[in-house]
Amino acid sequence: MVPLENYLVLSAIVFALGVYGVLARRNAVLVLMAIELMLNAVSLNFIAFAAYLDPGKITGAIFAVFIITVAAAEVGLALAIVIRLFRNRATSNVDEAAILKW
């Protein structure tokens, strides 16, 4: 049987990759993808915990549902904003959108 730790480590790796993506990528959409990775990792965590440690209440699973919902909505909203910025600035690179600083 696969022990719980495996899932946790897996999600940790994915999460960290997501973090890396957010830090490294320039394109706003790519950043969003990385964030999606992170959220996935989190929901994986939750479900793993739910399945292994919380069989009766499975709160984690519910949490995962909400996370997925929010994530989807977030992507939608974020993309709308990206497009909006693209319309204004003809770029979707986050480090070019740096009028506001200092």
Added chain:
Amino acid sequence: MATEVLWWIFAAAIVAFSAGTVFSRSVLHSAIFLIGSLAGVGAMYLFLTVEFLALVQFLIYGGAVTVLILLALMLTRSDARGTPDAVNGPQLPFALLVGGGLMAVLIGVAAGTDWRPGGIPDSPTNIGIETISERLFADFGAPFVIASALLLVALVGAIILARQEEGE
């Protein structure tokens, strides 16, 4: 036994896809890899015997989200002047550093914590759809309502922000 082998394969796949998502040079490839990774996670849900969520995962992520992302990519193709600009920012090495560090920490946490003080049996229990629905609609009604409001907000927001105004 077989499940474990499969698990490892899938785990490897997920890591590979995720890595591809964040490392690949081409935007579109990243998108594809993302789909892969999301699907992989969905498979993991199957391992955890949460079929419903796996389904949701496939539908929402594999479907809606990725489509949305691809759409956005299309809409924001910045190589109108032809040259695809660099996808990675200047702070990439530091990103590697921090990402690696965080990974180390989190793995350490995952491995270094005693998750079962009570000594619960180390096997996933089947999470039936009815349990989920029971919990979701009976116990977590309130968040559900709030979530609906949230979706409404996102909807409205997306509309008013993305809507083309005259003069654009």
Added chain:
Amino acid sequence: MTFDEGQGYVVLATMAVPLVAAFLLVLVPGTQKMWVRYISAVTGAIVCGLSIYIFAAYQVDGSHTQMTLRWVWVENTAFLGKDGVTLYLAVDGISSTMALLTGVVAFAGAIASWKIEYRNKDFYILYWALLAGVFGTFFSYDLFFFFFFYELAVMPLYLLIGVWGSTRKEYGAAKLTLMLVGGSVLIWIGVFATFHEANLGTFDLPKLWAAGQDGTLSPTFQKTFFPMMVIGCGVLAALWPFHTWSPDGHMSAPTAVSMVHAGVLMKLGAFGIIRLGIQLMPEGAAFWMPGLMVLGVIGAVYGATAALTQRDMKLISGYSSVSHMGYVLMGLATMNQIGITGAVLQMFSHGVMTALVFLMIGAIYDQAHTRDMKDFGGVTRVMPLWVIFYTIAGLANVGLPGFSGFTAEFHIFVGTFKTYPVFGGMAIFAAALAAGYMLRLFAIVFFGPMSPRWSDLKDLTALERLSGGMLIASIVMMGVWWAPFTDRISSAVTLLPGVTS
């Protein structure tokens, strides 16, 4: 309502009348400049009268604190226990003297600013707010309100100097405000620490004093936080080396503000040292006072020396203020009756005489638009009265017998000699230096051939005479017959903890 409570309302009124005046002035349209002036003059008169009453009505052989008034403000909430915060006003010998000083100077200043034309409404609003703060601080027996009014007294200075000031006003104003508030930061920390350490759930000062004396505030605590309190207050009292706002601030400030500031505000600092230092943390005082003595001496000599070669009249007064407040700190640091009494006397004396000096400087600056001594000479020919007033102020400054300066300095010297003869000697030497810079000013400005450039200077106006006259009256009164002051002050000083006779 007992008689004492009734007098408590007098105290309240003394503090409230300026506030009311300020709020009243907000309603007066800014174009009615004369009305503004009348209101302020009347307010000044009332305040002056009330403060004189407080001084006179204080029974020397009565109880320690008189004219008490207590209104519970917040209590039994969270960390606030019974009487958590109370508007607790009372008067003891020291504060009654200070009240008199404030009243006189306030009135004098109000009259002196008569000729302000530019937005005099706003000026007077801030002016009265400031004075309300000063009175409040002198009367507060509650730590919360003590600090409240202390800050209130500092707050308006920025605008008062910044808008109506003269030389390098922005710099002077900013520096002055920031340094003073910076000082109050330390006090603030001290307040938190004290409240927490005493753990009585009340800001009531007498209770906290009791705590400080019965050891509820541990000696280590007192030794730790006494410096904070004293330096915090000391900044306002031009404690060396935190004095540099005094020359610049005075140089920039308009006449009335210089008067009130040098005359009254600097006293708040010394007063704070008595209230929050000596009374609240006797142990700390016993431990740190020698240090304060050293700083005081340095300030006294340093200020006098620096004043010797200044050219701007206000700079001279600024530095001499440093020197004189140095005396005050020395007096406090002696920790014996005569010394501390002398310190309070000096607070009063320096208050009135510096106010007079700045009044005079303002009187000539408004006409000549310069304060550089080298520009003047033989002014006596055109403004004899001005010269006489200034001379009196100057001689009081020098510590000439018959004027308040001598009375105060003499007591301080006696007190200092009891414990630190050497420092006492240095202080007396500094007093001789005072003669140096004052006479230098006299010789250059008043005497010698007069340059025709000044032939059209006008002598003091009636209002300036009135306001200067009051100040001179107080100077001479204290200089000739100081028993009323010493009686009141010593009645309070004898009760201070750790004070030797």
Added chain:
Amino acid sequence: MRDYTIFIPEYIAAGSAVGIIGLELFMPKLRKDGLAYLTALAAVAWFVAGLFFIGKDANSFQGLIASDDFTTYFRLLAAGIVFVVALMSAHYMRDRTKTASEYYGLMLVGGCGMVYMAAATELITAYISLELLSFTLYILVGYLKRDNLSSEASLKYILLGAFSSAMFLYGMSLIYGVTGSTTYAGIAEALSGRESGTDPAVIVGFMLILAGVGFKVSAAPFHMWAPDAYEGAPMPVTAFLSTLSKAAGFALILRLFSAAIVVDAAEWRWAVMVLAALTMTMGNLIAIQQKNLKRLIAYSSIGQVGYMLITIAAIGYGDPQGGINATSGLLIHIIGYVASTLLFFTALTAAYNKTGRDDIDGLKGLAETQPFLALVITCSLFSFAGLPFFAGFATKLFMFQGATTSETMWVVALAVLNSFISLYYYLMIIRQMYLYEPVGETARWKVNPVLGGLAVALVLAVLFIGMYPGPAFTVSEEAAKPLFEPGVATGMARVP
């Protein structure tokens, strides 16, 4: 059990939000500022409805949402803020957008989000409400679509927001894994049940959660979105951000930290203290160098957050009574801070509507052209700086006093020092208004009566709180008590 009545005020708010949006759909010709007044009206109704909950004995919806004085406090606060900001926006929005209804609707919804952040006693609910508020803010910040700054700010905000909420979630997952529960009570119980409180998961989980909420209240080093978002956002939204979202963040933190994880306070209080010190210092130091008013206020509010965080640390260090002291201190300071900020932005909006400048120099000589506004701005700045007569003095003093414990003393000292530094840049603003002559036309101009009236009301409020803080303080204490009832926080801190 399910008691739907505890949501009535939010039914009103959300309902009127939908109503307003619909209203514009069906009659687009409606005057845009009319919508603002409708919103204000809705806020009033919301507020009034909220009043009925004062003093009601605590009630919980399935252990997810608590309706107690704490909730009520933030409910009223939210209604109040929405009311003021809506009125503030009336002219501003009318001049800048074609469709304003969503703006006002979102504002109301965001208010509800805040209420549930305060009310949530369970992680999922807390998270969802937090996201609800965040979403509204993302949109509001970007509401001026054609404005580069606005959309840029909104993009930065949403990206970083999503990033940090992912962190937050990961932390929650770890805590859930350790405790097997998502309700605060359950978490507290499980934590106090564990023999070893120092599993890596617990510590790291706390830190991740701290990062999440720290982002929400913009605590350094998670604060960097704030200045940009503040500067880019429409001015009323900036006011909304700096009041409502901060208050909401602290509402969440208070409930979560006091009810759920105070048990293992030893694991996080030091971190909070460090964050507090870092935040206040960063905020105030950088603020000195700012030229743009919104940005300056952003930094100064970061400084304020630093002060407020001390109370959280103090909760960690204190016993229940200490917790009540600290919390009531924080709550009263929130009142004072919110009032002053709204006052400031009301006046600034009024000035902006006239001059169209939001940099400090734009206020040059305001004392000549508009003495009233100059006075109001001065009041608010003095209140920020914590000078007497104004709310800032009493509330800040009470907060610091409540946060003073033997351990937090040094941070309090640092905070006082910082509030001294802050005085400098407030003075710089005042200098522009009073010491300089106005540039351009020097004629006096009139303030829009609505904003004027609003300003007067807020000034009176600020003065009242500053001079007679008693009532506000009592209210705060009442609101603080429920968090520390023995039932809620099992055994309270396991302070070693």
Added chain:
Amino acid sequence: MGAEQAWLLAAIPAGFFLLLSFFGRPLPRGGDYFGVISIGTSFVLFFFVLADFLDTPGKVGPVVNSIEWSNIGDFHLRMGIYIDPITITMFGVVTTVALMVNIFSIGYMKGEPRYYWFFAILQMFAASMLMLVMADNLLLVYISWELVGVCSFLLIGFYWEKRSATEAAKKAFITTRVGDVGLLIGIILLFKATGTFNIQEIIHAAEAGEIGQTYLFIAIMAIFLGCMGKSAQVPFHVWLPDAMEGPTPVSALIHAATMVVAGVYLTARLLPVFAVADGALLVVTIVGLTTALLTGFIALAQTDIKKVLAYSTVGQLGFMFVALGAGNPSVAMFHLATHAFFKALLFLGSGSVIHATHHNQEMDKLGGLWKKMPITGTTFLVGSLALAGVIPFAGFWSKDEIFVALSEHWGGWAVMLLGLAAVMTAFYTTRLFIRTFMGKPMDEHVYEHTHESGFIMTGPLIFLGILAAVSGFIVFHGVGKALGFPGGITEFIFLEHHGPHRYEMDWGFAAGSIAMATVGIWAAAWMYWGNSTRRSTALAEWSPGLYDMIKKKFYFDELYQAAIDRGVLGFSYVVAWFDRYVVNDTGVDGSAQATGFAGGVLKYLQTGRVPNYAMAIAIGVAGLAVAGLVVRG
């Protein structure tokens, strides 16, 4: 009126001071008559006091009257008067001279600006001077001490349009002030030791040996410093000659007769304490001798009438200190009195000359005035003889007494030195008289316009002249008795528990004095007779260096000027610089700028780039997590 009410003597002039200073200007003739009235009253009251004092049962015991002034805790301060022979003598001197000067000034100051103000200050001065001599405690002494100082400051600077006058006034005030530092320190030291300011109690304590020797010595020396300053003893003597910038009557009253002797008075008052402290008297003697000699030399070369008189004054004060150093207050006071008379006479005389010659006081321009102004001349001659110590004029007796006392106490060497001083006194006095009144006029133009002054001015001269001539005889037992004193003046003037000093004529010393006077006079006559400067110039050229040194007053002024400029002012510049650039710019502004700079640096963390912000968050999280694991894990 009894001696207890002696304070009236001071109170009345004080009242008139207020009257004149407030309402003097409008009054006809500036109210100068009020001046005469007020001092006149005091003058009359003086006799009442004297009479009452002499009639007090127990004969010539001190009269005390004091009230409580203030009390702090257990520190009670009493102010009061203490009347004893010394005080009485001072009363006599002060009131007499002051009255004469007031009358004289009416003529002399006629038409001056600020006429009323002049008289007002005179009243003020008289009041404080009288207060000074009757004070029963050192605090009151100090107070009046400072007040007379201010009066002298105001009067020296009376012609403030002249820079020189202003400077002189400043110099006088500050120089004396330096001495007063010592005085105040001494007073406070004595207070610290005895717990009282009352002079008598202090004396008792000192004699009872309650105070340690060194401590007592330091304290009393500090006080003596004050006395030296006031009485212009070397090295404080520099201010007195410059003080001659003031109107001449002022020089007569303040800088010859009364104020400058305050030091002598105080020393005499505290002589018992001096006596107790080992070596104190020696110091006093040495200071006195040095002063007498030094100023004697300087006076030889001065050509300004008033300067010569000024230096002679300093010298005579030196004589008095010598007498005190010899432990003999009676003689000192006696000399003080006679000196007051004849020196006031001389000054007023010179004033009359100056007035007559339209403010010309250079010997080189005068000469032969005898014919023009006989009365002035005669009186001046009397004064000169008295100063030169020619028998039987007043100066002779008192100076003779000093020699006697000196020889008794210190022996021959001191007598020799003082003798030399006496010879020089005789010399320059004669020189002064000859070059002013004898021989042919040096400046015809001046001579033309010279005329004798009116009676208002000559009257006082005559009166003082009589006093200068005869007041010496009071030293004789019989004369004293006749006047109602218990014996001669020196017998009358004695401190408590300090036995009376009965005068006997000692022909040996008398001869000595006469010889000295004759030598000095003859030498001067030989050198200057007929206003021929031939011999004098010859002498000057014989040793130009020496002459120059004397002429330049031994370079004291230059020395002090350098000390002040280089030392005090230099230090002041350093301090001012330090305050500006170190304390203020570096310390205060520096910290502010540092803060601002920190902000300026930190703000660049805010790059505006999302990845950097995210990086900050990530680092924050990682940092917190790691720190947490390290700290708590």
